[in-house]
Amino acid sequence: MAKRYELSEQQWDQIRELLPGKSSDPGRTAMDNRNFVNGVLWILRSGARWSDLPERYGKWKTVHKRFTRWAKAEVWEKVFASLITDRDNPYLMLDSTIVKAHQQAVTGKGGAANQAVGRSRGGLTTKIHLVADSAGRPLRFLLTPGQAADISSAPELLAGMKAKAVIADKGYDSRALRDLVRAKRMRVVIPSKINRKRAIRYDKEIYKQRNLVERCFNKLKHFRRIATRFDRLDCHFMGALHLAAAMIWLK
DSSP: OHHHHSOOHHHHHHHGGGSTTOTTSSSOOOTTHHHHHHHHHHHHHHOOOGGGOOGGGOOHHHHHHHHHHHHHTTHHHHHHHHHGGGOOOSEEEEEEEEEEEOGGGGOSTTTTTTTTOEEETTEEEEEEEEEEOTTSOEEEEEEEETTSOGGGGHHHHHTTOOOSEEEOOGGGOOHHHHHHHHHTTOEEEOOOOTTOSSOOOOOHHHHGGGHHHHHHHHHHTTSHHHHEEOOSSHHHHHHHHHHHHHHHHHO
C-alpha cells in the first residue's frame, strides 16, 4: 500500500530540482526531500492523523512542522506552478465543490475566523473554486466559505487566462461575467438560469466537455485530506491542495 502513495522515479525526477535544499541552493541540502514528500503524500492519501505517520518517513512532528513551513513559504504552489507551463487551453472550465470541515479544522485560537470556513447545508464547510484546462487538469484554486456563490470567485480565477472559450454551468450565468469573458475575446459557453426571461444560446457540443472539470475534482478527492478539510489554516489546506494537484500533472 505504501508504494502506491509514493512518487515514482519519473515523478521524482520531474520535481526534485523544484524543491528547497537542492545542491545548487545555499546552506544545507535536503537529502531526504523524497522521503519527506512521500510522507506528506501518505498523509494526504490516507486521511490519517499526522501522529499516525509510519516511522519510515521520520518523526511525525518533524514532518508536520516541515510541511507547514513549506506551506507558509508557498513551496507547494511554486512546484505546482512549474508543472503547468505546458497547459492545454482551447477551453477553460470553471466549477466548485464543497468539502466538509472536520471539527479539528475549526478549533484553536480564532476558530474558523478568516479561514474560508462557513456554514452551508452540509454544516461547516469550505468551497474549493477551480479553473481547469481542456484536459481536465487544474490551473488555479481559490478557497471561500462554503456558502459563497460560485460566481463571486470567477473573475479572480480567470485573471490573466486566455483560451478560445470558457465553459461553466448555469451557476455562473450573469451579465457581468459574460461581458468579462467576451472582453477577453473568449466565447461564453454557459447555459442560462431558469429564471431568465429569454434563454441565451450556447454551444451544447462544447458544453459536453464540462464533465472533465468534474472528473478533476473526483481525482483531487481521492486524497482524503482534500475530500475532508482537517487543516485549520487556509495556507496549510492550500498547500495540500496544490500538492495533490501537482500529482495530477505528474501522471
